[in-house]
Amino acid sequence: MTGVSPEWPAFAREIDATLAVQSQYVLYGNLRDHFLVRPGGGSPALRSLRDLLWQVLEPSGYQTLLCYDPVDGLMVHPQEPDALDAATRLLGGKPGNQPPSLARLRADLTAFGRPQEAGETPVRGAFVIDYASRLVVSPEQLDPAERDFFLFCLKSSRTALPLFQPGTVRPGPLYNPVVWLVDGERDLPSWLTAGNELIRAISVPSPDFGDRQATARLLAGSFPGGRPDPEVCDAFAEQAEGLALRQMVDVTRLARDRGLGFTQLPDAVRTYKLGVLDNPWRRGFLRERIREGETSVPGRIVGQDAAVTKTLDILKRAALGLSGAQAAQSSSRPRGVLFFAGPTGVGKTELAKTVAALVFGDESAYLRFDMSEFSAEHAGDRLIGAPPGYVGHEAGGELTNAVRQQPFRVVLFDEIEKAHPRILDKFLQVLEDGRLTDGRGTTTHFSECVLIFTSNLGMVGSEVRPGMPYELIERTIKAAIGDHFTRVLGRPELLNRLGDNIVVFDFVGAEAAGRIFELQLANILRAVSDQHGLEVLVKEPARSTLREWCTADLEKGGRGIGAALESLLVNPLARALFERPPGRHGPVTVTGMRRDGPTVTLELA
Template identity: 60%
Template sequence: MSTEDMRAPEGIPTTAGPPFVREFEATLPVHSQFVLWGNRHDSFLVRESDSARPRLLSLPDLLWETLRGSGYAFLLVHDPVDGLRVHLPAGATAEESDRAEEAASRLLPRRPRPGSLPSLETLRALMAELARPAQPVRAALAIDDASRIARSAGELEPSERDFFRFCARLSRTAVPVGAQSGRTTPLYNPVIWLADREGDLPAWLTSSNDQIRSIGLPVPDLGDRQATARLLMKLFGVTDLDSDLPATEACEAFAAQTDGLTLQAMIEITRLARDRRLTMTELPDAIRIYKLGVMDNPWKREYLRKRITDGQHSIPQRVVGQPQAVTKTLDILKRAALGLSGAQQSRSSDRPRGVLFFAGPTGVGKTELAKAVSSLIFADESAYLRFDMSEFSAEHAGDRLIGAPPGYVGFEAGGELTNAVRQQPFRVILFDEIEKAHPRILDKFLQILEDGRLTDGRGSTVHFSESVLVFTSNLGTEVEDDGGRPVTNVHPDMPYEEIEARMKAAIGDHFTRVLGRPELLNRFGDNIVVFNFIDRAAAARIFGLQLDNIVSRVHEEQGIVLEVEPEVRAALQKSCTDNPRMGGRGIGMALESQFVNPLARALFDRDPAAGAHVRVTALRREGDIVSVELA
């Protein structure tokens, strides 16, 4: 091969475009068809020289400029909406348009008229003329939205199967075309399939076929986002970014906060900011609106700081006997309210606003504290969403969270978790008894905890950056001995510091040794909040609150003023709080069986009128049957 053959073609230099287009350009001599799949609707950054300003091009424009630089006369594009057309960028001159149309008419004299929707049979004939040209003219055909050609890549109709069989054979019989100048090496006139996913085309079309090259189009990296952010800053009146420190910082933050988004999304976010009259320093608000689709941000409400401050007094009244757990939870919420979650990272983080792992014995207030957090932050307990992870013990149950994959029953419905967060991004999400979930389902939380986003079964991205995630677990209350038998690990007589140390050690052992998921444990970090057993004083307070709730409910439902004599109250308290291991839930269960049930029986038999004053004067036990005496 001569030196002339190796030089870079005119048009876009081989080092200017994204890696995938450089791969495409370099392999034109050896592949007759290409499958470009993935991020095909994005804008793509082209750096033509160190001194020139980078440009943003659509995929068809990028392909055409690359092909033109390699000596191609025109790019034909077919899509199911606009039909067949010769593609030219928006700024093309009339001369360029006439030259491309003339070349297309010369090479493909029987091509359908522009804008028509050719059948698969007509498209086959067109591809054949292009792949084995009668004249030495270089041209390419891009089939846009190729994912929609077949109803199902795995279940082709006869006409679809015949079409793709023809395409597979054509890829092997295509003839490369030489040129008199420029890039004189023979190059194929390629068919370029533009698809959403690689699997949208039949697998047998590309498998074991060296003539068809599959190239993925990834989302842009940080470098591309930084360059794009610098381009977009001029919309805010910034002309010399290098000498404007606030603009430089805003630019860097913009690039970091759009991790996972496309360059086109960055353009749309900038337009949104301009429409909302936001400054460049307020771009994070525009990003949030773009991702979540909501204007109001509860985390920035003026009264939030006061609510959290008040919560230091109100939550201990609601979650009794857990001062350490309440204090640590409020510390994490303060950090979230100030936007300092993940502040130790070198770049801006889209992680959830708060992550809490509540560990402790049953009935000590873990779920109640999660509800209290929801009420405190969002002033609405309906923002609390609970998943009982014991229902997700089977691997396939994970489809309930994010939705079934394409082709499976229920695919259109989406997932319970992703749908709920998409509808209301500001939530407290409780995953109760997380240790009962299948390990494969736990893997789904890795992306949420690290990146604050999750892709559902329909391919849509759901953002958790404004949510608080709460995981609860009984891990550590029991451990296995050397024989694999469960033994008690903590008990009520231990000091809290020892309970905390033992529980955390057991949780760490479970995630690392049993599950083999140390990376998930690392995502929780120091957000593991250990709850203590309910002591006698706390049990008495819980009993008093629950008994008062019963008295209030009788008045609300029946209009009866109920009074419980001190002797009855004391006897009930002693019998309902004698087992601290059962926690607050155990107290409630004991109250229901020993007081609510006999009270309901007595009220039902007596049937007092609304407004009556009824006193409970005594409890009577006959075996397992408890009765109350009313006066």
């Protein structure tokens, strides 16, 4: 029979159920959190791990909990006369106050595990070793004293005997267990736990949505009114995805400190996660700016009306907080996700910059990673930082550092198909959970970012050609992307996370090419005017000739037009300006152009 309610956390129920067969436990994971309990099926409450362990053990006749850590040494829990008396009888004397050390810990464990003498009143207790991950520098490279200590613990786990205690709810036999609290399962020597059926490793998980939901309703009582709408509590629980219950308590404290009500907890969660108060997504003028973008963006991204329209639709969805609204819990995912695919040089990167300027009012909010630089598996360390013990570990990752510094930004991953498949797994975590943990153990949240991936998939070895109907181009490229992620990479789940956010760009047509030519020509002439105070005019028929030359081959899109302008106009213009006498003023007029092989000569007036 057990005294533990089925409403206790699962790991606590596992400890209670196995006290008759385990002499030691290794608890790892979410140890520093609060834990939600409903004693006797009553009102829920939050308890620390130490309090929870005691409330698990006490109903089974345990009388004291001895707690050791490398800072404070040995303490008794709870600090009550009965527990202190039980600890004295269990140890064969009062707990000492010597400085903590492995030698002192071994002495305490020796006293704790001593056989009880005939006629001695049996005492049930447990011995908790906190911060056990910090007892040694390396669990696999022990010095002689450390090795001897853990060898003693190994032998103790096998020689310990369960204890009978008549007159209790569970008269026995139950062990007086040693409980190790560690950060990770491998923080103790492997030979201590491997193959040792008397030591049980138990993971303490992070809270699930149900835990966060119950905690939100519990914390509602600390705000005026006391019983907010359950929908508000559920929204708080969704916003708190990735947070511990202890952090939810901190969020409510922050909210009260900022004078926020319970309904404003999403703002408090964002402030807690990101460390910023201002939220660009909630600025009143954002809707108007996106609406104006329906007119201004097509003038900047020429000939891509379908791609621009779909991109703006996704931005509208992001601005309203409706990205992933079809999912039960989606609040921590990125604000927007876009996958730009299609021919090279058609405006994919330019549209990413435009999105940054449109939403955040600043192109510097745009961060680009060339994924061709991440073709090796170890290159992923650049994104999130090297693991502990490796060179550069302290520096963190380029991606995680940048997003923590500025959580509201557009992140562009250019030519994503060139990244190593293992690196793509990191994107899967970002798309699903909206967060990444770097090599230093620091969590970075992407919930306010727009993530943009670009790709040329479907352009090589396919039937896609200029002049094809856009619908056919879109269908063919999407099929190629699906085949790449599913069959080539074996990552269909990543494709599923992208959903219908794949935006396919069209080839640059003749009409769009003419407009791109005029825009880029105007940029060149403006640059000459700004830097040299010189007006350059390109008159007919030179203008028509230049346009014809620059738009003859549209395979490389707008980038190809720009390269042609540089070769056919900028180079000969620079040569002509070098030959121009210093101090000569007045406009320079290009009236004609001559082409002699690769060399172009301008006729100037």
